[in-house]
Amino acid sequence: MARRKKVYEGKAKILYEGPEPGTLVQYFKDDATAGNGAKKDVIDGKGVLNNRLSEFFMTGLSSIGIPTHFIRRLNMREQLIRHVEIIPLEVIVRNFAAGSMAKRLGMEEGTALPRPIVEFSYKDDALGDPLVPEEYIIAFGWASQQDLDDIVSLALRVNDFLSGVMHGVGIKLVDFKIEIGRIWENDYPRLVVADEISPDSCRLWDIETGAHLDKDVFRRDLGSLSDAYTEVARRLGVLPSNVTHRPKPTLIN
Ligand code: 5GP
Numbered sequence: 001m002a003r004r005k006k007v008y009e010g011k012a013k014i015l016y017e018g019p020e021p022g023t024l025v026q027y028f029k030d031d032a033t034a035g036n037g038a039k040k041d042v043i044d045g046k047g048v049l050n051n052r053l054s055e056f057f058m059t060g061l062s063s064i065g066i067p068t069h070f071i072r073r074l075n076m077r078e079q080l081i082r083h084v085e086i087i088p089l090e091v092i093v094r095n096f097a098a099g100s101m102a103k104r105l106g107m108e109e110g111t112a113l114p115r116p117i118v119e120f121s122y123k124d125d126a127l128g129d130p131l132v133p134e135e136y137i138i139a140f141g142w143a144s145q146q147d148l149d150d151i152v153s154l155a156l157r158v159n160d161f162l163s164g165v166m167h168g169v170g171i172k173l174v175d176f177k178i179e180i181g182r183i184w185e186n187d188y189p190r191l192v193v194a195d196e197i198s199p200d201s202c203r204l205w206d207i208e209t210g211a212h213l214d215k216d217v218f219r220r221d222l223g224s225l226s227d228a229y230t231e232v233a234r235r236l237g238v239l240p241s242n243v244t245h246r247p248k249p250t251l252i253n
Contacts, residue, residue, distance in 0.1 A: 011037060012050070012200060024083050025074065028054075028196075034219040036128050041218070048076045049229045050198040055079060056238045057197040060165060066157055067192040069181055084181025084194050087143050090121040090129055091151055093159045094175040098203050099216075100131075101175075110174075110210075116159050118152050123179075150191050151180050158193060166204060169235035171213060174203035199229050 004016040007024060014027040028047035033040050051073065058070035071080040094117045097107040101117075120137060121129040137143050143151065155178060163173045178201070181194035195201075199214040206213060212220075213228045233239045 012047075013196065018080060018083065022083050023071065024081050025078050026081050026196075027078050032200075032215070032218050032225060034215070036125055039219070043218070043225050045226055046200075046229060049226075049233050050196060050200060051077050051079060052238045053198045053229070053233055053236070054196040056236060057162065057165075058193065061158060061161060061193060061197075064157075064161060066154065066161070067190065069183075069192050069194040081194075082181075082183060082192070084183050084192060086123075086194060087147070087151070087180045087182060087191075088123040089132075089137065089142060089151075089180070090123055090177045091155050091180060092119045092121065092175060092177050093117070093155050094119070095159070095163065096172070096174045098174045110205075116156060118155050147182075147191065154180065154191060154193065158197075162197070162202070165236070167207070170207045171232065171235065172205045172207050174205055176202035199232050204232060 004025065006014060006016055008015040011033045012029055012031055014029065016025040016027065018024045028051040030042045030044055030047045031040065032043045032046060055070065055073045058068040061068050062070070069081045069084050071082060073079045094101055094113055096109075096113060097105070097111040098109045101107065101119075102109045102111075120132050120134070122132045122136070122142070123129060134145075134148055137148060138145055158178060159173070159176070162176065166173045176197070178193055178197065179195035181192050182189050183192055184190075202214055203216060204213040205211065211228075212222055213232050215225070217223055217228045218225045230239065
């Protein structure tokens with residue numbers, strides 16, 4: 001069988017050329033990183049869970065008319081996606097203060113914000129994805145003012161959808177990051193939600209206990225990341241039956 005051509009490898013995913021022009025295969029790795037790669041581990045089964053969870057969220061978004069890059073899941077670790085031109089921004093939506101915002105402004109984590117806040121970081125690992133104002137984005141040509149207006153409204157619609165879905169299973173959506181891609185249809189650009197939506201890129205807190213069910217478990221050494229992601233998948237009813245993240249017995253024959 002011919003080997004697939006790798007198009008890009010990131011910290012948590014690999015992109016391969018897809019079967020048809022304009023498509024890619026997105027492979028979810030088990031690798032977990034934090035602090036821009038300073039902390040690394042392999043979490044058995046994380047890729048399988050994130051593949052399923054991202055499929056669940058992307059499919060849900062398209063069902064309410066929000067365009068995404070997702071076409072279909074291919075297997076346990078791979079999904080077929082549309083090849084998009086990624087806008088080099090991390091679009092972050094916050095409902096409650098946490099993480100870098102809480103630190104920057106000296107706010108207590110969990111403080112409710114007066115309204116959802118959308119902010120942008122410039123996607124550049126070497127620079128640690130710095131927060132950038134809209135002025136920079138437009139001046140440096142990363143996106144136009146029209147794009148930004150569309151991105152903000154897209155991000156807020158994603159926020160409404162995700163907050164509602166998570167609330168329905170007893171989880172508070174504190175904040176999340178999405179990436180936006182541009183596709184061309186008959187010479188017209190269209191913005192779509194790209195990359196992934198998973199507990200790697202969201203802050204999810206149990207409404208009752210406040211327990212973290214997201215990548216902060218890994219970033220802050222709060223316990224088992226697999227258990228946290230499995231709990232999210234279980235509540236959403238998307239737990240793949242054969243994910244194993246527990247240590248496997250050693251077979252001796
Ligand atoms: P913060 O800016 O507080 O570190 O992150 C805000 C939100 O965006 C969190 O839900 C966090 O998981 C997500 N986020 C920010 N930067 C990244 C990133 O580089 N990768 C991923 N996967 N998520 C990010």
